[in-house]
Amino acid sequence: MNILAIETSCDETACAVVQDGRRVLSSVIFSQIADHRLYGGVVPEIASRAHCEQIVPIASRAIEQAGLTLPELDAVAVTYAPGLIGALLVGVSFAKGLCIALDKPLIPVHHIRGHIAACYLAHPSLEPPFLCLVVSGGHSHILEVRGYTEFVVVGKTRDDAAGEAFDKAARVLGLPYPGGVEMDKLAANAATGKYCLPNPKVEGCPFDLSFSGLKTAVVNLAHNAAQKGQKLDKPALAADFSARVADMLSSRLFAAAAQLGYKSVACAGGVSANSQLRARLERDAGAAGVSLYLPPLDLCVDNAAMIGAQAYYEYGAGSVGDLALNAVASLGVDGVG
Numbered sequence: 001m002n003i004l005a006i007e008t009s010c011d012e013t014a015c016a017v018v019q020d021g022r023r024v025l026s027s028v029i030f031s032q033i034a035d036h037r038l039y040g041g042v043v044p045e046i047a048s049r050a051h052c053e054q055i056v057p058i059a060s061r062a063i064e065q066a067g068l069t070l071p072e073l074d075a076v077a078v079t080y081a082p083g084l085i086g087a088l089l090v091g092v093s094f095a096k097g098l099c100i101a102l103d104k105p106l107i108p109v110h111h112i113r114g115h116i117a118a119c120y121l122a123h124p125s126l127e128p129p130f131l132c133l134v135v136s137g138g139h140s141h142i143l144e145v146r147g148y149t150e151f152v153v154v155g156k157t158r159d160d161a162a163g164e165a166f167d168k169a170a171r172v173l174g175l176p177y178p179g180g181v182e183m184d185k186l187a188a189n190a191a192t193g194k195y196c197l198p199n200p201k202v203e204g205c206p207f208d209l210s211f212s213g214l215k216t217a218v219v220n221l222a223h224n225a226a227q228k229g230q231k232l233d234k235p236a237l238a239a240d241f242s243a244r245v246a247d248m249l250s251s252r253l254f255a256a257a258a259q260l261g262y263k264s265v266a267c268a269g270g271v272s273a274n275s276q277l278r279a280r281l282e283r284d285a286g287a288a289g290v291s292l293y294l295p296p297l298d299l300c301v302d303n304a305a306m307i308g309a310q311a312y313y314e315y316g317a318g319s320v321g322d323l324a325l326n327a328v329a330s331l332g333v334d335g336v337g
């Protein structure tokens with residue numbers, strides 16, 4: 001089954017063709033970073049307009065690179081939630097139009113389910129059940145993936161997402177948008193241990209997370225240094241910040257795996273590209289005797305191949321959209337909230 005997948009939830013216009021959920025025939029991404037950098041973050045209206053301009057050429061390129069023609073597509077999948085509403089609507093409207101024109105089924109896909117499915121593309125042997133840490137710009141969740149379309153939230157952030165914390169800390173340190181990858185590069189040049197950062201815990205909820213205190217600690221260090229005319233050791237702070245985030249995420253993931261009896265764990269989402277987090281997860285997985293599944297870097301960040309992978313399983317579970325499909329800005333991975 002050849003599925004054309006469309007992803008426009010944030011600042012990447014992405015289209016891909018995926019065969020039977022596991023084989024990527026093409027994957028094309030247009031990144032809007034240059035459009036948003038001037039403003040230090042994603043400007044929703046600019047994102048929507050850029051998606052409008054790019055969606056037709058990017059979809060055309062994905063179909064062409066897959067070596068297919070329009071009638072050879074079996075279905076069209078689209079990210080319908082969660083994300084920036086105007087940005088999502090571009091993809092949803094385009095997908096609906098294409099489905100009418102081609103008389104093909106429409107498959108709505110939840111963005112976070114897509115991130116998890118990136119692991120299937122990278123690891124052909126991976127099948128549910130497994131435990132998954134999803135860490136992106138808007139989400140930080142530990143989820144039981146009980147089936148391809150069955151998810152149970154085990155832990156989540158109470159405030160900022162991990163990626164949001166990276167981006168905000170980077171901004172305070174004067175790094176360009178998007179900050180997470182810049183923090184990663186800066187941290188690579190420094191040893192850890194210079195700055196003592198908080199280790200927030202949520203009382204009574206051992207698998208929940210909180211990043212706002214960590215972010216505030218970086219803000220306070222930067223302001224104190226500025227007020228005293230002192231120079232902040234930015235690479236050392238980036239290294240300590242990354243190490244703390246990696247520690248918070250990995251310790252909870254493996255504690256949850258031990259408690260729930262999972263021997264397979266995965267990590268997905270933009271922050272799973274972070275080098276300190278990947279190293280820490282590998283170390284902890286080895287110590288716990290657990291198999292770890294990480295996507296390669298290009299499948300960590302937003303792309304449409306992961307949407308095409310998940311779409312195959314959504315379709316198999318009978319999830320088909322109609323022309324009443326709407327974009328939803330905020331929706332839990334289990335379809336609630």
Ligand code: KG4
Nearest residue numbers: 136137138163180184270271273274301302
């Ligand atoms: O999954 P994603 O591409 O988009 C969302 O669904 O949000 O994740 C984007 C987030 C951003 O916050 C970005 O700064 C962060 O992932 N990110 C990183 C790295 N690469 C991307 N954070 C830390 N280290 C990285 N190498």
Ligand code: ZN
Nearest residue numbers: 136270301302
């Ligand atoms: Zn994402």
